[in-house]
Amino acid sequence: MSEASGGIAKWPTQVKDYFEELQHEMKLVTWPSWKQVRATTGVVLAAVFAFGAYFFLVDNIIGKVVQRVYDYFTK
Structure with missing residues (x-):
């Protein structure tokens, strides 16, 4: 105890x-300078939008394929 x-x-x-x-x-x-912070923030935002657009397109394409397969087998 x-x-x-x-x-x-x-x-x-x-x-x-x-x-x-x-x-x-x-x-x-060692903290980054304001210039480095802005530059890396820009890179991160660009990557987020690029990946977002990619996943949006892939999701839509796969969704349409699945919908066509579903429609084919339910008719």
């Missing part, structure tokens, strides 16, 4: 240490 209470007693110190280490690590991060 003393182990459990010892772990609980250390919890505030562990949380404090965690946030101190987090703050230190965040200072070491």
Whole structure:
């Protein structure tokens, strides 16, 4: 039982240490420039629209094929 209470007693110190280490690590991060952020955002948006268009077309084509097969067998 003393182990459990010892772990609980250390919890505030562990949380404090965690946030101190987090703050230190965040200072070491190399953040992208605003120009890089805009460029990569543009690439992501273009990819999203390209994949969206691709899946839209494939879904419509497969849907029409399935509908024709269904119509063929239900007549």
